[in-house]
Amino acid sequence: DASAAAGAAPAVRRRLGNLGAASVLFYRDPIEMVSASGCWMTDVAGRRYLDFYNNVPSVGHSHPAVVRAVADQIARLNTNTRYVVAVVDDYLDALKARLPADLSNVVMTCSGSEANDLALRIARAVTGRQGFVVTTNAYHGNTDLVTGVSPSALKRGGLPAHVVAIAPPGAATDTEAGFLAALAAAMAELEARGFGMAAFLCDAIFSSDGIHDGPPGFLARAADLVRARGGLFIADEVQPGFGRTGAAFWGFARHGAAPDIVTMGKPMGNGFPMAAMATRPDHLAAFCADTGYFNTFGGNPVAAAAGAAVLRVIEDEGLQHNASVTGTHLLSGIRALAATRPHITAVRGAGLFIGVDIGREGAPDPGLTLRVIDAMRSRGVLIGAAGLHGATLKLRPPLCLTRDEADLFVTALDDAMGEVAQQA
Ligand code: PMP
DSSP states (O other), X not given: OHHHHHTSOHHHHHHHHHHGGGOOOSSSXXXXXXXXXXXXXXXXXXXXXXXXXXXXXXXXXXXHHHHHHHHHHHHHOOOOSSSOOHHHHHHHHHHHTTSOTTOXXXXXXXXXXXXXXXXXXXXXXXXXXXXXXXXXXXXXXXXXXXXXXXXXXXXXXXXXXTEEEEOOXXXXXXSHHHHHHHHHXXXXXXXXXXXXXXXXXXXXXXXXXXXXXXXXXXXXXXXXXXXXXXXXXXXXXXXXXXTTTSSOSSHHHHTXXXXXXXXXXXXXXXXXXXXXXXXXXXXXXXXXXXXXXXXXXXXXXXXXXXXXXXXXXXXXXXXXXXXXXXXXXXXXXXXXXXTTOTTEEEEEEETTEEEEXXXXXXXEOHHHXXXXXXXXXXXXXXXXXXXXXXXXXXEOOOTTOOXXXXXXXXXXXXXXHHHHHHHO
């Protein structure tokens, strides 16, 4: 806002002047970045930061294989999506080899929001019902329909009547049974309100809810429950997809759940904007019979080239395995810290997606969390916050993180916790 702009650096003032109220920047004193490589970003003053926040450049910032694929393809052909181009179908074949066999139609989009918007519309077309169940602090994107299922984005007025939110497992409901009971009650509520149950939309790692790896397999039971009521299960893989959770390529697969629709985005092009929605051909046909669907840029040849390079790098460099091994190493390092740093109240996660709760006297402490984030920044490490109270550190480094970089993080966190403990 104007008061923030007044004291800000010229580059920040320019940004605020250009983007206005929609400008979202990290830190009270935002960083001007100029380049990045692997897990490291470099600012305008030449300072390097270990990037523990960014799950977009998931195979590593400016990975040479992705850069080359994009450059080669844009030099050869890029066009709207009304032509047959082999590189696009080569990519879709490779992507589908990673997906459940019944989800054999893939619609490519440019953002996760578009993919989720399409998923919700398909669920309505297939079920003939209007209602959605989501989790308490979920975020699924920025279209009108998708903002309505994103409680964390709704600043005023609460959820629309066709949406009911339930706590993620591990938060208010400690057990799988509690989660399933809440889901059943939410579906009954949608029926009572006259909307009926169209779909349960969930991020299998519950990123904005504070990262909950959940009781193993509980999502499979949740999906069964939803289908028993005639609804669809939509797995939003924008955050956990592409190997991040280590145990499986997709977040839903870690739970052995079978979705009706999968959406994906962020890490898919390692920074090249691309996203997608996969579903059964009959579901897509039911939707397209009503309105059709066309996306000018979604699935363009350059996006396909970027996506194909990302899949190859994940495979060639064993990045899903690295997420598992280095993630476990990181998790145990932070757990060891928690024993000596009382403001760390819980540590959880899967692969290289880890949540660290910050609190005092048994309560989450968002102010202290922000101080930890600032203290980490001054030690050259970038992290963010998540969760209903904004009191969970969200750790999501590129999947190429090394053991040494994980150790560097743990040392910095120990030091930062020491600094904030003195102020607390
Ligand atoms: N789903 C989830 C779980 C997300 O985290 C996000 C983005 N933060 C989206 C969907 C929306 O993706 P996009 O910003 O690409 O529209």
